Amino acid sequence: MTVYLVRRLIGTIPVILLISLLVFGLIKLAPGDPARLLLPENATDTDVAEARARWGLDQPFHVQYLHFLTNALRGDMGRSFRFSQPVTDLIQARLPATVELATLAILIACTIAIPLGVLAGVRPNSWIDNLGTTVGLFGISMPSFWFGIMLILIFAGMLHVLPSSGRSTYGVAGGTMTGFYIFDSLAQGNPAAAWDAISHMLLPALALGISLAGILMRITRSAILAVTREDFVTVARAKGLKNTSIIWRHVLRNALIPVITVVGLELGQLLSGSIITETVFAWPGIGSLLINGVSSRDYPLVTGLVLGYTFAFVMINLAIDAIYAVVDPRIRY
Numbered sequence: 252m253t254v255y256l257v258r259r260l261i262g263t264i265p266v267i268l269l270i271s272l273l274v275f276g277l278i279k280l281a282p283g284d285p286a287r288l289l290l291p292e293n294a295t296d297t298d299v300a301e302a303r304a305r306w307g308l309d310q311p312f313h314v315q316y317l318h319f320l321t322n323a324l325r326g327d328m329g330r331s332f333r334f335s336q337p338v339t340d341l342i343q344a345r346l347p348a349t350v351e352l353a354t355l356a357i358l359i360a361c362t363i364a365i366p367l368g369v370l371a372g373v374r375p376n377s378w379i380d381n382l383g384t385t386v387g388l389f390g391i392s393m394p395s396f397w398f399g400i401m402l403i404l405i406f407a408g409m410l411h412v413l414p415s416s417g418r419s420t421y422g423v424a425g426g427t428m429t430g431f432y433i434f435d436s437l438a439q440g441n442p443a444a445a446w447d448a449i450s451h452m453l454l455p456a457l458a459l460g461i462s463l464a465g466i467l468m469r470i471t472r473s474a475i476l477a478v479t480r481e482d483f484v485t486v487a488r489a490k491g492l493k494n495t496s497i498i499w500r501h502v503l504r505n506a507l508i509p510v511i512t513v514v515g516l517e518l519g520q521l522l523s524g525s526i527i528t529e530t531v532f533a534w535p536g537i538g539s540l541l542i543n544g545v546s547s548r549d550y551p552l553v554t555g556l557v558l559g560y561t562f563a564f565v566m567i568n569l570a571i572d573a574i575y576a577v578v579d580p581r582i583r584y
Contacts, residue, residue: 259572263565267558271323274557275316278550285332285548306332308550319554328558329551333543338555342537346559347430348418349529349536352459353521355452357514359460360467365510368471372506373498375476383468390465396527399458403532406454414451416533423447455532459525463517470513474506481505507578515571519564 286302287294294302303309307318322329328338363386371383407415414420419432423444427435433452436444478484479502487497526538533539537556544552 259569263569267561267565270561271320271554271558272316274554275319276312278548278553279312279315281548285550288548289332319551323558328555331544331552332549333547333552334549338551341540341552342555342559344430345535345537345540347432348534349522349525349538351431351433351448352452352455352525352529352534352536353518355449355456356459356463356521357518359456360463360517361514363460364464364467365471368468368510369475369498369503371468372472372475373479373502380472383472387465387468387472390461390463390468392465393462395458395462396531398461399455399528399531402454402458413454415454418448418451418535419444420447420451455525455528455534458528458531459521463521466517467510467513471506471510474509475502478502478506504578508575511571511574511578515567519560519567522560522563 284299284303285306286299286308290298290302300309307315310318319329326339328342330336331338331341334341367379367383367386371377371380374380403415406413428438429435432448433445436442436448475498484497484502487501488494522537525534525536526541528534529536529538530542537559541553541556543549544556
């Protein structure tokens with residue numbers, strides 16, 4: 252298994268290098284000059300030239316890319332033009348918020364989709380199958396940002412039971428150690444702050460999780476239907492095993508490969524694609540940080556964020572490969 256994982260890890264290196272080159276090149280082709288966008292309107296041509304020289308924008312493309320790549324290998328993504336801070340510090344400050352949101356969204360999606368998908372697959376064309384199909388179509392067809400706005404209108408605007416934006420109530424959260432508000436609040440013995448963090452997270456997590464649950468439910472149903480037709484299921488029933496044991500211990504485990512694949516891919520998408528949802532809920536994650544970077548042509552910030560997304564996808568795919576080998580030992584060979 253170790254050789255299998257090492258081989259997969261080595262194969263990700265060319266992917267990261269190619270994406271870094273593409274991102275660095277495409278962002279340079281985007282219209283707009285960062286120096287003119289970030290400097291005051293009364294800045295002279297001399298001021299603009301000095302800013303470009305200070306940021307290294309006056310150098311040839313290959314020199315800029317090699318300089319960026321050399322620093323990135325040391326863990327230095329450069330310094331943000333707009334915020335005048337190291338890009339790695341900005342990402343570290345915003346990343347816990349996005350990871351918390353994505354984790355809760357995945358938990359909500361799995362809690363809804365997997366049991367419903369299993370029951371729908373075991374009992375096709377029944378009322379539970381029709382209910383699962385309805386939930387799946389609703390989740391797939393509904394834009395998450397629209398659903399988020401509806402959640403704000405209902406739970407924040409009409410019922411006043413959940414906050415509509417932000418990550419915590421001012422003055423409730425204590426000091427942060429890791430940046431994960433729920434963990435830090437529980438570690439400090441402050442359950443009120445932990446619940447405050449969860450209440451702020453519920454609406455955006457629901458908006459993201461319901462959309463994911465639709466896809467995950469359909470995949471789970473299809474996988475269960477395919478596995479229940481296998482010969483080993485017929486043999487297990489002929490031996491007299493209980494139906495619940497067959498479904499949850501044998502059928503589900505053999506149907507987990509496509510389910511794990513979708514969960515891993517959607518987790519990567521949640522880390523990188525929750526930009527609109529974070530904007531709707533004013534969630535201080537890396538999605539809103541990327542919007543700021545793109546609008547100001549902040550090359551180091553945008554490049555660092557996209558490479559961070561790429562690295563997250565690569566690590567998630569590597570973790571999926573490891574889980575594959577655990578769930579199905581045949582994959583190790």
